[in-house]
Amino acid sequence: MDIGHVLGVIMGILSDPSTYQAMIRISTPLALAAIGGTFCERTGVVNIALEGIMLVGAFAGAVFSYYAQASWGFSEGMAPWVGLIGAVSMGMLFSLLHGVGSIHLRADQVVIGAALNILALGGTGFLTQAIFGVAGASPRVGSFDPVPIPGLVKIPFLGQVLFNHTPIVYMAIVIAIAGQFILFRTPIGLRLRSVGEHPKAADTVGISVYKMRYVGVLISGALGGLAGANLSLEAVSQFSENMTRGRGFIALAANIFGKWTPLGSWLSSLLFGFAESLKLRTQVIDIPPEFILMLPYVLTIVVLAGAMGRAIPPDAIGKPYSKQ
């Protein structure tokens, strides 16, 4: 294969709007989880449990969507919305365990996160088999279809890229912007950040460190759950065992690369989404699939190596606070 041909293929991929549409679509679960991680870590709680929270969200999304249609009488169009609500609430419930372990019990936050990841992996695997009777995956469930935004979708190039997505993709963009505003421009945002920078000082002026940290953890639960729903209630329309495949860790890296800001998290997720969208489209060039599958993980290490030193984490991150 000559260089000219390869370059031609690459140019074709880069000028094709569907590459960027895939980028936005693929980056969505990463961005949601990363923004959740941002809120959580800004309050001083390390959250490596994002992986597990996403997995719980993906599972709950599929189960709720399944039952909504099979037993609760919802239409096929409504079922994924029920799934979404289920995913968010189960994500929050699961993250509450992280809160109790990391905040109240003052355990090592990274270890608690690891425990929850294993618990999520085993728990969702166990429940898949207990509920659906088969190991490995749920049946197909009702899922979200793309909703083109009238008018805007007609804009050449950009319309395809931005305005022809499933509802969760739009939500992610709104959440990134709103999250940025809330965290840096509102009193509640200031309180959240203060307990992550200097909990003692925050405590002295009457801010409840525990309460703020729980808020941060629960936000990561809600957004991680939503991110999971985006995996199971999108194109594949089912839950399968360990379907997050390390995305929670990549999201964590995106949060760091985005310097612990919601918009930064979203933008760095786009970078990962872009790498993965290339992965989908490079089959035309003769690269073994294993190497293409490695790409997001390699990129994560590169990005992390580059981001560090310049990105400064919240000062009290990972340190349990003990009010005496």
Next chain:
Amino acid sequence: MTSGAKKLGVALAQPLGSVIVALIIGGIVMAAFGFDPFSGYAGLFRYAFLSEFNMSVTILNSVPLVFTGLAVAFAFRCGLFNIGAEGQFIIGGLVGGWLGTLIAWPMVITVPLLLTVGVLAGALWALLPGVLKATTGAHEVITTMMMSWIGLYLSSYLVKNVLMDPRSTIPASNAITDQAHLLTLDKVLPFLFRGSTRLHLGVFLAVLMAVFIWYLLTRTTLGFEVRAVGSNPFAAEAGGVSVSRNTILALLISGGLAGLAGTVEIMGLHYRVYDRFSAGYGFTGITVALLAKNHPLGVIPAALLFGALTNGGAGMQLRAGIPIDIVDVLSGVIIFLVAAEELVNAVGRRREKRRTAARADAALETGGGGEA
């Protein structure tokens, strides 16, 4: 009770209590989904321990867990969380096994050489996370995890495309040479076994390694420095102990132990490199280390417990139809409870408070000053 025995009792109480509470929670979960926990646990016990064969499978499962448990524990003692032992395990097995298909020198040379290569390969896989942590501060939890996925796909590619045995129907390398085998114990100690066994020399190697790591950590300068960095990096640096040097060193040793686990698994059990030959031993090593409270000798009983749980989990599935994933649920609960030391401390404090209050009451009643 002597104070030493008392200390040991206190140290063991929390891990043991955590295991028991986890088993109870697991039982409740089983019952909640219509499974019979009693026949489940009976199946688990039978498959894990009853009969010589089952016992040997339990021990075989625990051998890699001793190494990976030591790997994770060693890094933890330096304040590092090597969550990517799985990848180092796979790369160790891949490289050691690959060389094992090529070399047929006398066993006394081949076996130690391959084991060393396995250690080096695993260490190499942990080198980049170590260097990044020491130079840029990139968190090892993310980098070792990412290296783990890269290792998984790389070995998958190599097994399918480079090492592949053309006669094999599943992705697997050629068999390693006879000289590369870790001998089974019936060949080494024929008087102990009636028939043949799959138990191999790796069993002894695992125990020796646990003792060696214990010695390294507690009786050498290297171990002292690693622990100093782990308990307080700032104080260590101020005291002239290099944090970055020990960070890299600890991750290299940790990766080496995980790599050794992979090589031993190929040389002692599989005799060829399969695609995805690891049964998640790197990840279970995390649970093993935490349950052992990162004590190298504690890793042995913890590994046996999880060897038994994995083996017995299959029994639960066969006997009572309980999904084997319940073993991961138990692991998660155990780590959570072991990590949440405060749970135990809180109970202790409450008891202490009650005792103090009782003493104060007694003092008031007798009108004496008392110690309260």
